[in-house]
Amino acid sequence: MIDRLEDSPLYRIAYPRSVAFFGASNNFSRMGSIMLSSVQSLGFEGTLYPIHPSETMVRGLRAYPDVQKLPEVPDLAIIVLPTEIVCQTLEDCGKKGIKHAIVVSGGFREIGEEGVKRQRELISIVKKYGMRILGPNCLGVANPHHRFNPTPIEAEGAPGFVGLASQSGSFITQMFNYLYRHGMGFSTAFSVGNEADLDVVDCLEYLGACPHTKVITLYLEGIRRGREFMEMAKQIIPKKPIVALYVGGSEAGKKAGLSHTGALSGPDEIYDGLFKQCGIIRARTLVELFDFALALGTLPPPRGRRVAIQTHSGGPGATAADACGRNGLVLPDLTPETLEKLRPYLPHTASTSNPVDLTFSRNNEDHFSNIPRILLEDNRIDMLLVYFLSPVVFIRRFLREMGVPEGRMEGLEKEMTEKLTGMFLDLKNHGKPILGYTFRSLEEPMTRDLLFHGIPVYPDAERAAKAMAALLEYHRMKSELHARHVE
Amino acid sequence: MIDRLEDSPLYRIAYPRSVAFFGASNNFSRMGSIMLSSVQSLGFEGTLYPIHPSETMVRGLRAYPDVQKLPEVPDLAIIVLPTEIVCQTLEDCGKKGIKHAIVVSGGFREIGEEGVKRQRELISIVKKYGMRILGPNCLGVANPHHRFNPTPIEAEGAPGFVGLASQSGSFITQMFNYLYRHGMGFSTAFSVGNEADLDVVDCLEYLGACPHTKVITLYLEGIRRGREFMEMAKQIIPKKPIVALYVGGSEAGKKAGLSHTGALSGPDEIYDGLFKQCGIIRARTLVELFDFALALGTLPPPRGRRVAIQTHSGGPGATAADACGRNGLVLPDLTPETLEKLRPYLPHTASTSNPVDLTFSRNNEDHFSNIPRILLEDNRIDMLLVYFLSPVVFIRRFLREMGVPEGRMEGLEKEMTEKLTGMFLDLKNHGKPILGYTFRSLEEPMTRDLLFHGIPVYPDAERAAKAMAALLEYHRMKSELHARHVE
Numbered sequence: 023m024i025d026r027l028e029d030s031p032l033y034r035i036a037y038p039r040s041v042a043f044f045g046a047s048n049n050f051s052r053m054g055s056i057m058l059s060s061v062q063s064l065g066f067e068g069t070l071y072p073i074h075p076s077e078t079m080v081r082g083l084r085a086y087p088d089v090q091k092l093p094e095v096p097d098l099a100i101i102v103l104p105t106e107i108v109c110q111t112l113e114d115c116g117k118k119g120i121k122h123a124i125v126v127s128g129g130f131r132e133i134g135e136e137g138v139k140r141q142r143e144l145i146s147i148v149k150k151y152g153m154r155i156l157g158p159n160c161l162g163v164a165n166p167h168h169r170f171n172p173t174p175i176e177a178e179g180a181p182g183f184v185g186l187a188s189q190s191g192s193f194i195t196q197m198f199n200y201l202y203r204h205g206m207g208f209s210t211a212f213s214v215g216n217e218a219d220l221d222v223v224d225c226l227e228y229l230g231a232c233p234h235t236k237v238i239t240l241y242l243e244g245i246r247r248g249r250e251f252m253e254m255a256k257q258i259i260p261k262k263p264i265v266a267l268y269v270g271g272s273e274a275g276k277k278a279g280l281s282h283t284g285a286l287s288g289p290d291e292i293y294d295g296l297f298k299q300c301g302i303i304r305a306r307t308l309v310e311l312f313d314f315a316l317a318l319g320t321l322p323p324p325r326g327r328r329v330a331i332q333t334h335s336g337g338p339g340a341t342a343a344d345a346c347g348r349n350g351l352v353l354p355d356l357t358p359e360t361l362e363k364l365r366p367y368l369p370h371t372a373s374t375s376n377p378v379d380l381t382f383s384r385n386n387e388d389h390f391s392n393i394p395r396i397l398l399e400d401n402r403i404d405m406l407l408v409y410f411l412s413p414v415v416f417i418r419r420f421l422r423e424m425g426v427p428e429g430r431m432e433g434l435e436k437e438m439t440e441k442l443t444g445m446f447l448d449l450k451n452h453g454k455p456i457l458g459y460t461f462r463s464l465e466e467p468m469t470r471d472l473l474f475h476g477i478p479v480y481p482d483a484e485r486a487a488k489a490m491a492a493l494l495e496y497h498r499m500k501s502e503l504h505a506r507h508v509e
Numbered sequence: 510m511i512d513r514l515e516d517s518p519l520y521r522i523a524y525p526r527s528v529a530f531f532g533a534s535n536n537f538s539r540m541g542s543i544m545l546s547s548v549q550s551l552g553f554e555g556t557l558y559p560i561h562p563s564e565t566m567v568r569g570l571r572a573y574p575d576v577q578k579l580p581e582v583p584d585l586a587i588i589v590l591p592t593e594i595v596c597q598t599l600e601d602c603g604k605k606g607i608k609h610a611i612v613v614s615g616g617f618r619e620i621g622e623e624g625v626k627r628q629r630e631l632i633s634i635v636k637k638y639g640m641r642i643l644g645p646n647c648l649g650v651a652n653p654h655h656r657f658n659p660t661p662i663e664a665e666g667a668p669g670f671v672g673l674a675s676q677s678g679s680f681i682t683q684m685f686n687y688l689y690r691h692g693m694g695f696s697t698a699f700s701v702g703n704e705a706d707l708d709v710v711d712c713l714e715y716l717g718a719c720p721h722t723k724v725i726t727l728y729l730e731g732i733r734r735g736r737e738f739m740e741m742a743k744q745i746i747p748k749k750p751i752v753a754l755y756v757g758g759s760e761a762g763k764k765a766g767l768s769h770t771g772a773l774s775g776p777d778e779i780y781d782g783l784f785k786q787c788g789i790i791r792a793r794t795l796v797e798l799f800d801f802a803l804a805l806g807t808l809p810p811p812r813g814r815r816v817a818i819q820t821h822s823g824g825p826g827a828t829a830a831d832a833c834g835r836n837g838l839v840l841p842d843l844t845p846e847t848l849e850k851l852r853p854y855l856p857h858t859a860s861t862s863n864p865v866d867l868t869f870s871r872n873n874e875d876h877f878s879n880i881p882r883i884l885l886e887d888n889r890i891d892m893l894l895v896y897f898l899s900p901v902v903f904i905r906r907f908l909r910e911m912g913v914p915e916g917r918m919e920g921l922e923k924e925m926t927e928k929l930t931g932m933f934l935d936l937k938n939h940g941k942p943i944l945g946y947t948f949r950s951l952e953e954p955m956t957r958d959l960l961f962h963g964i965p966v967y968p969d970a971e972r973a974a975k976a977m978a979a980l981l982e983y984h985r986m987k988s989e990l991h992a993r994h995v996e
Contacts, residue, residue: 050906050907050910050911051907056903056906059906059910128858128868129857129858175902176906188824189824190822190823190824190825190827191822191823191824192822192823192824192825193824196822196825196898196948197948199948199949199950200948200949203950241824243827267828269827269828269830269831271831272830272831272834272835273834274830274831274833274834274840277830277840277862306835306971307828307832307969307970307971308828308948308969308970308971309968309969309971335677335678335679335683336677336678336679337675337676337677337678337679337680337728338677338679338683340677340730340756341754341756341794341795343756343759343761343764344756344758344759344761345794346761347759347760347761348759348793353761353764370616371615371616375764381615411683415662416543419537419543419546419663420537420538423537423546424537461683461684461686461687461795462686462687463686463690463952465950465952481796482794482795482796483794483795484793484794484795484796
């Protein structure tokens with residue numbers, strides 16, 4: 023494993039200072055044009071060299087008819103050209119001395135015999151010039167921290183902490199919006215396509231060393247270098263968690279993967295064993311992949327599996343208790359000291375068993391600060407799960423009742439919710455994992471505030487419970503790997 | 510089972526013409542005041558009689574010091590008073606001749622011995638006056654079709670087709686926003702609380718006869734009248750589907766339910782068997798409950814479990830294939846005729862196995878009309894699952910590139926997406942179930958349009974696959990019940 027990010031063959035792919043761009047033109051309906059436009063719109067600060075046979079300016083940039091004519095040797099070439107001319111173009115890049123390329127074009131191994139032959143030719147060019155490439159049949163990279171997003175969809179939200187290595191290009195570009203809505207962002211995301219040269223193992227190595235990456239996610243249709251994959255994962259797990267979604271295990275998933283990137287998949291059980299052995303958390307769906315990433319990337323290690331649930335409604339409390347139970351979590355009774363401390367804050371209708379059900383509480387501060395603080399102080403409690411109805415629902419009605427004019431409403435609402443959010447965030451000082459769930463939109467301002475300040479809020483108790491289970495699983499596997507190492 | 514809704518003891522609770530309201534005042538921090546305000550804000554057209562010992566006007570309505578003083582006998586009493594005076598108040602209502610009541614107040618069986626005694630007293634009053642009540646410890650009812658929502662949260666969205674009988678009050682009021690965001694709305698929702706008189710079986714009967722209700726959802730912590738419950742369900746299933754979420758099966762869920770409504774739960778397996786026997790679909794989470802309701806309430810019966818997946822991205826296609834595989838669905842190869850018909854619409858990079866992966870298609874009409882139509886015409890295909898990236902992402906960029914001024918953007922976008930939505934909705938004529946999934950927000954206008962016009966769109970392929978499985982399960986169980994009946 024590398025110590026410095028700069029030692030990764032992917033470094034100048036994720037952090038290019040200059041890029042030769044093949045396939046962009048002034049016709050916006052071309053994939054290449056769309057991708058170049060994404061790079062521009064995120065404000066990439068390096069130099070872009072569109073290569074175009076006839077246009078002298080492409081999207082406001084000086085274009086060159088030929089890579090040989092470039093005034094310097096760019097760090098990276100991005101190739102979005104018809105299949106037939108890809109090999110020749112890569113050869114030209116090699117001759118120019120370009121050492122890194124992203125081959126976006128498809129029509130290689132994934133289409134069968136003819137493509138296999140073409141891919142072999144591509145590899146021989148790569149070898150001949152000592153190049154390193156991502157692809158073919160990929161989207162390459164999205165590195166928001168470098169303002170570098172040569173993918174078809176514009177980046178959204180701030181750079182984040184989620185690393186991704188994906189055997190599907192879609193997920194490095196179509197998930198910007200999803201991650202943003204769920205309180206996350208990519209550190210760097212790689213699409214490996216057919217993995218003719220650089221593959222998932224190289225991405226793992228890179229993301230393991232990447233300082234922005236707090237958690238690594240993988241989308242896999244099949245692993246090519248099994249042994250190296252495992253060795254690499256084992257070295258990373260002590261430093262940061264890895265979550266993997268593998269879809270090649272079901273018959274349908276296997277077939278779909280084959281026609282997608284030509285990946286060779288294996289039975290589900292084999293992958294299950296492989297992931298367990300090297301300490302990787304397995305996600306069953308894309309939603310789980312990023313749900314787990316959110317918890318793993320934000321929460322401190324839990325001391326155990328004992329959860330306190332705080333709710334102000336019985337039903338949401340009971341469904342959360344049920345979800346926790348089904349996911350191997352434990353809901354202990356609160357200590358007598360905790361019950362004593364809670365007493366002044368709870369109405370007589372409240373339930374002080376676990377879930378703690380405040381029922382109707384008049385004081386938002388109790389819900390956002392006093393009561394959760396007491397629960398976190400209980401030494402029988404390892405994690406706290408809080409149900410959020412979003413106080414905005416009631417705050418707005420109270421303000422309206424008090425005759426606050428509509429114009430002042432928003433400002434007052436903001437002030438009040440920010441105060442509550444601030445109080446709640448202070449609870450993080452206890453060092454115990456705190457999670458939330460709500461059935462309201464995650465896009466409500468208060469929930470967004472919590473999300474972007476390290477409180478994972480899930481749109482369902484089940485998803486929160488599974489995320490807690492994944493968090494426990496990671497820390498258990500990490501200790502096990504450590505113990506094995508010490509032996 | 511009743512033939513006419515009017516024969517249900519719940520009829521005048523859901524459709525009152527006049528209501529005596531106990532516990533509302535001009536102090537908005539009271540639960541009763543908040544609930545009355547919800548009734549007013551939805552524009553209830555019946556007569557509201559606040560009963561208040563000292564105020565002469567409550568929330569702009571003439572108030573009465575005593576129920577005896579009312580100018581008529583109202584259809585319904587709603588009681589949101591301190592526990593201690595609930596029984597006396599109900600007695601007063603009985604004397605006045607009021608036949609229906611919702612007892613919101615808690616402090617009865619759910620708090621233990623003392624409460625059990627109090628609940629017994631309550632029941633004896635109910636019997637004495639021949640009344641029928643919901644509660645105590647409940648929120649009663651929300652009937653948007655009657656503009657009647659005496660619950661703490663204001664109703665959102667249009668009246669809908671989802672019936673709910675819930676042993677948690679939260680779910681009849683805190684889910685307005687959730688349902689609205691997911692393309693649904695309540696027909697009528699009942700909160701039964703401690704079920705001292707009317708219970709889940711009565712609600713089932715009502716919802717079975719309710720013409721607005723296309724699908725019945727149940728939130729259960731324990732069933733009291735098992736035999737009657739099953740009999741009622743069996744009679745309803747041939748007419749409409751029932752989905753149940755039961756949380757009393759896990760140790761944690763059982764404990765939470767007990768302190769919530771004092772429900773007596775049973776082991777999970779027993780409930781599993783019970784549900785299967787009478788044809789009820791079981792949901793494991795609240796999200797599943799309403800996911801299934803969406804599919805069951807909108808889709809025609811599928812002829813079989815063969816699904817075609819249409820995508821324009823390999824990864825989302827493969828995850829959907831995997832999800833279908835794991836949920837008992839089948840992805841057949843397309844017929845040679847279908848492949849022939851598809852040929853003109855697909856770029857050479859496309860995959861014509863199932864999932865059908867359009868890759869990069871330039872023509873939105875192909876995606877929204879031509880290709881799905883061909884897939885629906887294939888007689889090997891029973892259901893269609895379509896991945897939506899939301900064309901808005903690209904439409905906006907194209908318009909911007911074309912120099913369309915920002916001011917005209919929204920209008921043009923709206924026009925273009927409405928055209929595509931219209932085309933897609935025409936596909937419903939084929940009579941086969943069509944579902945969508947997306948990783949973008951369900952709140953985007955196009956997705957909302959599809960949702961509210963009978964195309965269930967899920968924020969994940971897994972949820973769509975599970976909903977298809979539930980749809981198949983319902984129709985299978987319905988036929989089985991029918992076959993047993995014919996024997």
